Amino acid sequence: MTDLIEKKISIQPPDDSEVVISVENVSKKFCRNLKQSLLYGVQDITTELFGVNRNSDVLRPKEFWALKDISFQLRRGEALALIGSNGAGKSTILRIISGLIKPDTGRVRVRGRIAPLIALGAGFNPILTGRENIYANMSILGLSTKEIEERFQDVIDFAEIADAIDAPVQTYSSGMAARLGFACAVHIEPDILLIDEVLAVGDIKFRMKCHRRLAKLRDNGTAFILVSHNPPAILNVCTSAVYISKGKLITTGDIDTVVRKYEEDLCLAGTEKSPGYLVLPEKSQNESTGIDITSVYFKDAQGNIVATPTSGEPISLCVECKAHRRVTNANLCITITDVGGENGRILYLTAANDNEYLEVLPGKNELQMYMPFCCLNPGVYNTKVFIKEGAYSFDAVESFRFTVKSNTITSQSLFYQPREWKVMN
Known part of the structure; x- marks a missing residue:
């Protein structure tokens, strides 16, 4: 303990003589x-x-x-x-x-x-x-x-x-x-x-x-x-x-x-209106077409709802819905576009294209698209979400806006690339 105290006392403030511009x-x-x-x-x-x-x-x-x-x-x-x-x-x-x-x-x-x-x-x-x-x-x-x-x-x-x-x-x-x-x-x-x-x-x-x-x-x-x-x-x-x-x-x-x-x-300038959580009004029995989307949001790797995904971190896009009947081969379709950017459409992903048909049971369901890495750069994005069965569309969300942040510098890349660095001798 004495050595630690002596070391702390010996620390000197920066030398002002080294300052060339103030x-x-x-x-x-x-x-x-x-x-x-x-x-x-x-x-x-x-x-x-x-x-x-x-x-x-x-x-x-x-x-x-x-x-x-x-x-x-x-x-x-x-x-x-x-x-x-x-x-x-x-x-x-x-x-x-x-x-x-x-x-x-x-x-x-x-x-x-x-x-x-x-x-x-x-x-x-x-x-x-x-x-x-x-x-x-x-x-x-x-x-x-x-x-x-x-x-x-x-x-x-x-x-x-x-x-x-x-x-x-x-x-x-x-x-x-x-x-x-x-x-x-x-x-x-x-x-x-x-x-x-x-x-x-x-x-x-x-x-x-x-x-x-x-x-x-x-x-x-x-x-x-x-x-x-x-x-x-x-x-x-x-x-x-x-x-x-x-x-x-x-x-x-x-x-x-x-x-x-x-x-x-x-x-992220001007993104205060991008809460990253969307809640939709519940439809009546007469308005429903079988499956109704009730909310759209993100969850992190621990299952907590987050407003802003982070580049390079695990994230799940969650679509909560209410089903009035059982559907064994539901298809979740997601389109992501860059808001105000030059890239237009960034991603178009569907469960059917990945041969991952979803079984939706009567009542409340949460459909998830899990991404081991959020590939999006910092910015503002808009998502269009569909739940379909074949060519038949149950429900859609035309606009779910969200913001992506980053803990690393990614401005010179179009997307986040997971990577490892090695030297092989």
Whole structure:
């Protein structure tokens, strides 16, 4: 017990000297009207010249918060992902960190040399040659002429544009300019690298080279922030993440947990009306055609009713019905479609196609379709259910809407695939 106490006491808090970027309660507002925005700009400059408080934390007419009270830290050698949907404020944060724009409230503290890859090639002069732009670009990023000359050939080799290095950049394709911009930034060996949607440049071979270069920089202590809508790129590079939605901080933490939260919110937005349990009014004897569906729901492996199935987990789709006579060869038919997606019909399953005819006895019955693994990705689905005998249909539910969630990252797959990984020697 004494040893345990001594070990607990010896634990030290994280070293603040390792923090290279500290974003503290940063907010930024913009105006949606151009004329109004220009007027506000003049007013802000005037108030700053006279040292007057311009109430930066208050919205004026037609203004909105692009960012609101965002806080996080980046440590030396850390790879941090900024994730969120379009318009969340990710690029705005990078522009504030790089010094291109100022926050309205809060502050950003930076320690070390920053290389911003916010728009590859955007700082190139199209009239100058690639050679001339390398010197100009890397000088802006903080290198001396001697340092540029020492790395010049490495930049050309990395960008793979040796044949066009003395041609004007305006003759380059967008991919060539992007590769040159990336090569310039990574060869200054910065302390901090800001990357905004630029790891998709070039073919797969060049992208792999970019990832290897980033890994080498990180091993040497470079920290970077990556903005991307490509989960595999984020998962391959980053270890932690910050999730932003509509300018607000949703969550921070390890990459898997934050990406899973983001994907769940993205796929399940607007699903509050999908309870996953349907109860139908009971039919009279005259209305019934022999078997009446009374409810549709899901049960987990323990037999508990659940509202939301989980990808990869066992689940049973249950159809409760009331039969007025015995049916020995009933057929349960299920059609599942993707609500609002592009895939349309996902599954069409029937007991008859599996040679599994069901015996329904008079009274209450629960027909089950057991799935050892729920193969559906996170999202919202609609199910159509029939109970038939041959071509005769007893009853049908035209629409049973439900939501599927996930405990794993599945966004790059069309369905959940059960699997095992092995090494055979």
